[in-house]
Amino acid sequence: MSLPIEDHKPLDRVLPSETPTPPWWTSREDQIQHFLETEIHAGTVREWSVSPGGRPVKLVEYGQPEPELRGQANFNSALGAGSPDAFFRRGAGARKRPVLLLMAGAHGAEVEGMMGCLSAIRIIESGLDLAGREQAQLAAKLARLRLLIVPLANPDGRARVPYDGWVGLTAEEMHRVGQGTRRDGSLYGWPGCKAVHPMRGDIGFLGSYFDDAGVNMMHDEWSAPMSNTTKAVLETIRREAPDIFINLHSHEAPPSVLPVAYVPTAIKHDLAEFAGALYTRFDDAGLAHGAVPPVRQDGPRGTTPPALNLTSMAWHAGAALSMTFESPHGFRDADVAFDYDQILQIHHILFEAAAHHLLPTT
Secondary structure, three states: OOOOOOOOOOOOOOOOOOOOOOOOOOOOHHHHHHHHHHOOOOOEEEEEEEOOOOOEEEEEEEOOOOHHHEOOOOHHHHHHOOOHHHOEOOOOOOOOOOEEEEEEOOOOOOOHHHHHHHHHHHHHHHOEOOOOOEOHHHHHHHOOOEEEEEOOOOHHHHHOOOOOOOOOOOHHHHHHHHHEEOOOOOEOOOOHHHHOOOOOOOOOOEOOOOOOOOOOHHHOOOOOOOOHHHHHHHHHHHHHOOOEEEEEEEEOOOOEEOOOOOOOHHHHHHHHHHHHHHHHHHHHOOOOOOOOOOOOOOOOOOOOOOOOOHHHHHHHHOOOOEEEEEEEOOOOOOOOOOOHHHHHHHHHHHHHHHHHHHOOOO
């Protein structure tokens, strides 16, 4: 299904930040595209999708795929047969390189994961992170993976955001830019911005949650996806059967692994165990964090059922462990303050935890 692209009004004002971004924080859509065009040498970069606004969405790949491990069934049918290996042989020792898929920027204002992804690329390419610091241990671990990175899944939304980062700005300003406004200037806010989808009609400023066709790919139509990028991520998951898929987002609170709905209880336990190990690493680094996602029933009677969002759907497409990770934005009015260096460090710790989870310890 395709949707017409409308003319969208720019923001009527841009606020000054109390905290400038450091020189290495190059989060604008054109800067990210330039980085991907000039800094990939050990890996390969290819066009993954094209946005409704005509902007390329790039996928960066490291390590070789192992198609010989693919079975003859899709994931759902393999489970129906009681044989997950009919989809992909993931058993102990089957894969030479576990597969980690990172995707950032489904929401264009959530720039923190974009910077984490670029830093992961710089680390595996050079051993240095974006800030120029040595990351030999993380580089060695990432080099043992098949690493798939989408640094900017929604370039339309990112191009609509006038801010490079959010440290020193306010949550209200991000809500204005992220979720958009009505014609009278009132904020859609969260979760009200999800009550109209695709986002069309009463729009003052189209929030950066959405591509230029008004689609928020976190809540696309799974039976008939409206976004070509949604199709690309689900096809990549079907093809690659990633051992971990991390859907990188940002919010007002400390870093958090969110609960995932509509997956088996065993997967929820796996996610809780991963989050617990990650949070121990945050504790060791002196960083605040959220709570371990609870293992609980989805939508008990008398409550509104949770959304079957992209992270949930990724498991059903074939990701062994699928998670939404929320980085802090670093707002000045947040309960816990985070600066740009800490935000970058949070992503490095996350990636190292994922690599440690996937790699043999012997």
